[in-house]
Amino acid sequence: MKVAVLPGDGIGPEIVAEALKVLSVLDLKLELEQADVGGSAYESSGHPLPEATARLAQQADAVLFGAVGDWKYDNLERSLRPEQAILGLRKTLGLYANFRPAICYPELTHASSLKPELIGGLDILIIRELTGDIYFGQPKGRRTAVDGPFIGAEEGFDTMRYTRPEIERIMHTAFKAAEKRSQRVTSVDKSNVLETSQLWRDVATEIGKAYPHVALDHMYVDNAAMQLVKEPKKFDVLVTGNMFGDILSDEAAMLTGSIGMLPSASLNAKNQGLYEPSHGSAPDIAGKGLANPLATILSAAMMLRFSLNMPAQADRIERAVQKVLASGLRTPDIYSEGTQRVGTVQMGDAVVAALK
Ligand code: NAD
Secondary structure, three states, X not given: OEEEEEEEOOOHHHHHHHHHHHHHXXXXXXEEEEOOOOHHHHHHHOOOOOHHHHHHHHHXXXXXXXXXXXXXXXXXXXXXXXXXXXXXXXXXXXXXXXXXXXXXXXXXXXXXXXXXXXXXXXXEEEEEEOOOXXXXXXXXXXXXXXXXXXXXXXXXXXXXXXXXXXXXXXXXXXXXXXXXXXXXXXXXXXXXOXXXXXXXXXXXXXXXXXOOOOEEEEEEHHHXXXXXXXXXXXXXXXXXXXXXXHHHHHHHHHHHOOHHHOEEEEEOOOOOEEEEEOOOOOOOOOOOOOOOOHHHHHHHHHHHHHOOOOHHHHHHHHHHHHHHHHOOEEOHHHOOOOOEEOOHHHHHHHHHHHHO
């Protein structure tokens, strides 16, 4: 099995180093090959996703990704900004299904801004379609308005669109995931206003018939945003389009209060995947040894489960992380009184020790 390791920028290299340390004690016989991506690739070769990096990702069974981005690149033209590397990898690999678990570990209930009884034990999975929708629909651009109240004014426009096969495949992904959990799927759309969403809802209902043991319900996106705050535990698997998923998955992540704890996976039809923490490159704490490596370590566990077919080893890593949390070790982002504050490397070492 070959893994492309792309640490990226900011805290990326620090947290990926800890994930590699954890993988190395499992003795998995993985072939690991590292390459530049994001701002570091722009510095070394003038592009955030150099051809060699894209090729390596294509040839690998999985990509372990740190994070990209830094404010110093904010004035670069859009196509050269570090974040474009992620879009490029999604496109190159055809990664259409994004898995974002939002889990609130019992030991970290206090980190949430919600009351403990609302959030304790939260374990939901948001599945976001990643390659379609208004982010990629054509035409898009700027032009002069030819109708509406401001004829002649400059306008920006985008196109929301989904084809039936795109909706079908993400629905199969969601129903299959629900079969392994509590047999419930909530499909989120805005079908009271949008034609794209009406198709989404119709296809969800049709595909649902092939999974009679899984209960399907539909929810408008505005209601879903409210319910996530009001009663998040009523969800299990939530499936939605690219833009709604972008927003709801961040909302769900922040509910747990610990962005440094949340892994993610983006998969294609061949189960090739890109695995990365849900957070960004955190330039404010980069190089200080303060970053929480657990989201990246848990992303590596997802990689073992989904792309490398090593579920037992994935379980081992997840259990080790729980053990470390139970022992009271905390990086600054999840620290609370009565626990022991540690840095990035010590946290990685503790997971390694728990595995041994
Ligand atoms: P961010 O997620 O990097 O940071 C938000 C806050 O969370 C910061 O205070 C940061 O210190 C903290 N934080 C993030 N990860 C942490 C960790 N593992 N441990 C402890 N604290 C952590 O978001 P931002 O500040 O909005 O963006 C910074 C840069 O990251 C930008 O250039 C942005 O474009 C980029 N970004 C990249 C990705 C990605 O690579 N997938 C995702 C989001 C943002």
